[in-house]
Amino acid sequence: MGGADPGKSNRDKFLKRKRTLLHKSYELAEKCQAKVYLIIEHPRGTTVYNSVEDGSWPPPDGVLHRTISIHRT
Template identity: 50%
Template sequence: MGGPDPYRNSRVKFARRSQTLKAKAHELAKFCDADVYLVFNHQRGSFVYNSVEDRSWPPNDKQLEQQYPNLERTNFSKMEGLPESPESNLSRLTRYFATRLEHFRLLEDLYRDMDPANVVADEEALQIKSGECD
């Protein structure tokens, strides 16, 4: 009765991306032996992930500066200015080609289901157009 939910896509996107972020933080800690502390706050809720069982980690900002003198800091606007990673372009290109391949397979299936007489006539017409027949 209420009609379509205009915020559904936003909620789904947040749930999917936050789950990916949580999984990546855990993988970084597990497979790369990194100490990871992840916090995000959203209108739908807040989340904290700490790969270290000790609650004294991470240290506060002053301790961070002392402990890690070459600490690299970044913020939202700096990240927005970075070019997209080649992996994301590669994955997009891979998805594009996979989609196109599937379209061609569907067209082949449709063509195969056609009347064989039409298929033969079409093939002969293509050969004549390309100059393959004498």
């Protein structure tokens, strides 16, 4: 009775893109033996994907910063 939902299209696009990112993250981890940690933060909630089940990934911030700075040079 209220008519079309004006935000539905944007929600649908977001959900589709989120599913795609999660699927690609899983594929990258499985097919390429990569460690993947993905955070999607959105006003409706946060989604976290971690390809490493034991909690050893991602490394602490200090280790990440050193790794990134080494690869930038």
